[in-house]
Amino acid sequence: MSKLTEIRWHGRGGQGAVTSAEVMGLSAIEEGKFAQAFPSFGPERRGAPVLAFNRISDSEHIRMRSAVTQPDIVVVLDPGLLGIIDVTRGLKEGGVLIINSSKSLLDIKSEFEGPWTLAVVDATAIAMEVLKIPIVNTAMLGAMVKVTGVVKLESLAEPLGERFGKLAEKNIAACRRAYDEVSIAAQGAVSQRPEKTFGEVTWPSWQELLPGGVVTDAGNARSYRTGDWRSDRPIWDHDRCIKCGVCMLFCPEGCVEQNEQGYFEANYYYCKGCGICARECWTQAITMVEEAKA
Amino acid sequence: METLALYVPRLLEKKENFAPGHRACSGCGEALAVRMVMKALGKNVIVVMATGCMEIISTQLPYTSWEVPWIHTLFENTAAVASGVVAGREALTRKGKASSRTKVVAMAGDGATADIGVQALSGALERGHDFTYICFDNEAYMNTGIQRSSATPFGAATTTQPVGKISMGQNTWKKDMPAIAVAHNIPYVATASPSYPFDLMNKVKKARDIEGPAYLHILSVCPTGWRTPSDLSVRIGRLAVETGVFPLYEVENGKYTLNIDPPQLRSVEDYLKLQGRFKHLTPEMIKEIQEKVEAKYAELVEKVLFYDGF
Amino acid sequence: MKRVGLESSLAIAEAVRLAGVDVVSAYPITPQTHIIERIAQMVADGDLNASYIPVESEHSAMSGCLGAAAMGVRTFTATAGQGLELMHEVLPVASAMRLPVVMAICNRALSSPLSIWGDHSDIMAARDSGWVQMFAENGQQAFDLTLCAFRIAEDVEVLLPTAINIDGFHLSHVIESVLIPEQGEVDKFLPELPRPYVLDPRKPLTMGDFATPELYIEAKKSQDVALRNSKKVILQAWQEFEGVFGRRYSPVETYRADGASVLLLTMGSFSEVAMEAIDRLRESGEKVGLIRLRLWRPFPFEEFRQVASQADLLVVLDRAVSFGGPGPVCSEVQAALYPLSKKPQVAGFIGGLGGRDITTEGFEDMIRNARKKADAGRLGEVEIIGVRE
Structure with a gap:
């Protein structure tokens, strides 16, 4: 059986996490691999935390279509998500965690070290310098390729060209800079992170739903x-x-x-x-x- | 120009009947408009809402942002459901079980109003039910990802009328929904914008207090679909009025009033250039839009003057 | 109670009046128009104190009913054929939102070619809409079942929309004698029932919300259980009805089925014609009987199995085509029988489409034909009968 790599991208609606996954998938296919790229199929709006996913296989059509729950690679596009979402949830031992942050690797390590390779890149700074806008998805692609080698850097060029047209050159430049600038720490032993739960929702059972699904607690969205x-x-x-x-x-x-x-x-x-x-x-x-x- | 009183906090109804915790995009002009509408309406209302952004972002089970009774059924039937709610209220009033003062307010986007729901709306306005219909117009199907509607303005890029090698986006002029409402000879039609909050809230109250059908058309800036920075939603709404692209007026029993009448209209370019959906426009197209806006505005002014003559 | 000569459509209108319906939201379509015309006249004369919404389409007719039912008032509409098709989108919303609308359907064929005449294509296409669905065979039943529909739909344990099917023209336009009760008797059977979840500014609630994959299936399970459980209330309502009016209804009704080796299954007004055929065949010594499926949804599994399992051969008449598949009723009863160890063979026929008559002889032929097929081991495929070659 061929090796299957599963990737989870964390971003916000409108930040380009879905585009990252698309470009990654297309690049793998470009190399003759088999790949999937898909968003979390939700109604999330601009600004809301969103997820996107890839599955990449060297030699086989991928039949798995259920959610990615135990990724090999996690990429965090927005540093603001680190405090509100458990980005390492399900991350496999020996996996890779790549974070966009202006913090140093040492600082990031103190919080996110674990039985995985940890990498950090200031993609926002790169994006602001190269693209003049804080859209970090292409920079994060560069960093992720450097750390994981899941596809070659050159393979990103064509899908990026397709996707960005006139802006492709700048995006490729951002991608290359992140490739060069990402700092990587060796795999740690165990996670130092305290157990945290992030706003888990308890869903009602079917018996608990009121007839017709009415909600009688007016304005409860306040919670x-x-x-x-x-x-x-x-x-x-x-x-x-x-x-x-x-x-x-x-x-x-x-x-x-x-x-x-x-x-x-x-x-x-x-x-x-x-x-x-x-x-x-x-x-x-x-x-x-x-x-x-x- | 509407003068914003320095003492807004004293004037503004404190109670939020459209509760925070809703999931509208950051900087959503439509959520802002709904919030203002709900402040103006008060608690003695029943809201009937079409499928669309506002429905999705405000009622995801098990949560609701609504502090008043609220019902959603489908996309195109909002005015018909509202007709039934009004009839139900009448029946309860006959039995002394409800107040005839409870206002039924239908809310829908531009697609649900000008396209798929226009038949139900026309039927309900013609039948003369005692209800207020509010169209929150963000000028495309934003909930499904920026597809064109008949309310999309000329030249705007959408995902189903995109800019391409041989196309420059929307090639038709925006459907004039308020004029269609006026043609039903209903007591009250008005346009409004959350960039002019007190004008908007006054119109909502007027519509609420009138017996019979009232139609409000509210331009709702959509940063996601218009490709604009989220902090510009109120400014762009103001520019729509200042350039004459979206004049604020009322039609009371056929009589036209212009509520905001700038001494001189600004160039439409000031409005268009801030929006990514118009960034491909050629100077010729901008000129064409300028001319159309001026002609429509002049038409409106003529109607206002005609009634002023009496 | 008085016996009067009344068209079935008008009998339904009379039931609506006696039920004191609050809101009627309706759109004209043949062969249903007589019902709503009569109701409109009652409202115009002040005989029925209701709000009548003369909507601009069937889609809006049902939507109007939804709005009114959400206010907690008694709500009625009627339609047929294409009208039910246009309503189709709204039907499952009514049931999912647990809004107890009552509707009479004067069953009509579907275009094209355009046909205003009767068959069951319309209701079969709405089978899975989550409504309680029942069939009437004559004018009296049309009247009775309409009254019962309000009692069932509005029961707090049910809160589901309910449809009464009457055959277009064959039933809707036939005048026959009908017993019409006094208002007091109806009021006794049909009191105003409490409605727990309604649109009321004094108790605001949100109806018709949006569900992500984490909750949608729970909502559907709850809805399905509600429809299945409605049978208890239906049985109770029919028992109460018998107590007040003396006429008895059951989910599955039979005619001379005792000891029958061959059973014919029909729905709607053709059942009474089929009874004539059964009489004739019984007279000639054949052990045949009839099953009339009164309740179509929730499907009365227990009652049906109990009756049908005794026979050797079940002959099913469908008045709708599931193109490329078996007849809709036939596939349903076969599925219901499948788990039984002792079960009859099933012969499926489709007939009576677009107003085509089936006579007593037609039913006799159908039964003989089914026997022949069974004997020859050729029961596999459905056969459309009465077709000109």
């Missing part, structure tokens, strides 16, 4: 956290704030609230970091700060 989607957070400068409330007025989440002093603040449990409040503020009292630096 659903959308703050996880945020990559930037609004910060209010009270010296500039005139307490007008325009920020509250224009918030699509309705999560800007007035405190006892009359100032406004976002409820970060919901805030998705869209930046409308900062854009609309009359006195520019609000700035959007990258979540990782907040």
